[in-house]
Amino acid sequence: MIRFSALDERLMAPKPAAATPLGWRCFQLGMFLLASSAFLAGLALLLALILGSRGRRPVLADRANVVLLAAAVLMVLGCFRAASNDLAWLGMGNWLPFFWGFWGFQVYLGTPAARRRVALAVVAGTVPVILTGLGQIWWGWSGPFQWLGGLIIWHIKAGGNPPERLAGLFDYANIAGAWMVLAWPLTLAALIEGGLGWRRRGVVLVIAAGLVAAVFLTDSRNAWGALMLAVPVVAGPGSWLWLLPVLLVVLAVIGLSTLPWVPAAPQELARQVVPEAIWGRLIDLQHGGQRPLAITRLAQWQVALGLIAERPWLGWGAAAFSIIYPMRTGFWHGHPHNLPIDLAMSHGVPVAVLVVGLVLWLLIRAGWLGMAGGTLFDRAWWAAALVLVALHATDIPLYDSRVNVAGWVLLAGLRCYRRPAPPADA
Numbered sequence: 001m002i003r004f005s006a007l008d009e010r011l012m013a014p015k016p017a018a019a020t021p022l023g024w025r026c027f028q029l030g031m032f033l034l035a036s037s038a039f040l041a042g043l044a045l046l047l048a049l050i051l052g053s054r055g056r057r058p059v060l061a062d063r064a065n066v067v068l069l070a071a072a073v074l075m076v077l078g079c080f081r082a083a084s085n086d087l088a089w090l091g092m093g094n095w096l097p098f099f100w101g102f103w104g105f106q107v108y109l110g111t112p113a114a115r116r117r118v119a120l121a122v123v124a125g126t127v128p129v130i131l132t133g134l135g136q137i138w139w140g141w142s143g144p145f146q147w148l149g150g151l152i153i154w155h156i157k158a159g160g161n162p163p164e165r166l167a168g169l170f171d172y173a174n175i176a177g178a179w180m181v182l183a184w185p186l187t188l189a190a191l192i193e194g195g196l197g198w199r200r201r202g203v204v205l206v207i208a209a210g211l212v213a214a215v216f217l218t219d220s221r222n223a224w225g226a227l228m229l230a231v232p233v234v235a236g237p238g239s240w241l242w243l244l245p246v247l248l249v250v251l252a253v254i255g256l257s258t259l260p261w262v263p264a265a266p267q268e269l270a271r272q273v274v275p276e277a278i279w280g281r282l283i284d285l286q287h288g289g290q291r292p293l294a295i296t297r298l299a300q301w302q303v304a305l306g307l308i309a310e311r312p313w314l315g316w317g318a319a320a321f322s323i324i325y326p327m328r329t330g331f332w333h334g335h336p337h338n339l340p341i342d343l344a345m346s347h348g349v350p351v352a353v354l355v356v357g358l359v360l361w362l363l364i365r366a367g368w369l370g371m372a373g374g375t376l377f378d379r380a381w382w383a384a385a386l387v388l389v390a391l392h393a394t395d396i397p398l399y400d401s402r403v404n405v406a407g408w409v410l411l412a413g414l415r416c417y418r419r420p421a422p423p424a425d426a
Contacts, residue, residue: 015114064415071354079092083323105408109416173220301336301337
């Protein structure tokens with residue numbers, strides 16, 4: 001009982017003044033459980049959201065919420081003329097609840113100490129993803145594993161999904177990669193934070209090393225790139241004098257090993273340095289240019305842009321791409337692997353401009369106010385949001401509810417950021 005009381009006291013220490021004690025506990029618990037159980041995390045986060053929405057100033061007092069309300073109205077209107085009404089209405093679940101969450105979760109993210117605590121909850125909650133992923137690839141683990149009478153079910157495919165690609169607790173390797181790279185900046189911040197004893201730093205070092213290994217084993221090129229993108233942001237401007245040249249050299253060697261116009265001699269030399277698992281994946285060596293054009297992202301974007309031109313204002317409805325694309329190409333894809341294009345095709349150009357514009361504004365505003373160069377965990381928070389935004393240029397991991405929740409929590413944290421006040425004696 002004494003230990004539980006001490007733990008609860010530690011958890012409550014960074015509680016923002018506007019948050020209720022129960023809401024703050026539920027929010028931390030939900031973020032910790034999010035990767036392991038969307039159901040249990042969802043219950044905790046829903047209660048936190050309800051409590052966090054009470055006693056607040058009017059929703060529309062924040063212009064960001066006005067933008068989201070306008071987008072929501074247009075999305076609903078589009079459902080009435082969608083290619084599939086059922087899928088269109090179901091697709092609202094990927095957006096409308098999260099617009100509410102963006103506002104309601106802000107009460108828990110208003111201070112650097114609160115954002116740090118939430119970041120650490122995400123890092124700790126990522127450990128099961130790493131363990132199950134490595135077990136899946138290295139030791140042939142397979143599920144389902146069930147706890148608490150089926151409230152927690154881990155569906156793990158032996159050998160990964162697709163085969164030989166780490167997916168862990170997620171349905172697909174790219175989604176697992178997206179989760180881990182949003183957790184990576186937060187993990188890196190925990191690793192380099194000052195004041196840690198050698199035991200704690202050793203634990204975080206093991207988690208960070210396992211995360212990097214797991215990301216590598218996802219075989220996700222997007223995740224690999226995001227892993228490198230986050231490092232200079234988290235390390236901070238003070239490290240750029242030596243870090244950026246190192247990263248540029250690494251990227252240059254990888255470029256020499258993969259770019260098609262590099263002469264044979266330097267390319268062969270570079271390929272002796274870069275592991276084949278990396279340069280082979282980057283040039284798609286496994287398929288050797290044999291992929292049908294219709295399954296490439298360029299073909300998906302071309303078809304989607306044509307659909308946007310046909311219905312630019314309200315779009316075709318959520319998930320319409322999965323219906324129309326097979327009819328026009330003979331190949332099935334659930335989405336066009338680019339979020340702005342998907343939004344414009346599904347819900348219309350105005351919705352895409354509103355939502356994408358708001359996300360970019362939040363990222364740029366927080367960076368301009370100093371978050372990208374601020375305290376260690378605020379830099380990590382901004383970097384996590386940056387890499388997740390970047391991933392949505394060539395994939396759409398938000399269609400996994402856990403990544404979607406994490407993404408809107410990151411955006412809520414960006415909205416909460418305020419420029420630190422100058423010292424009183426300044």
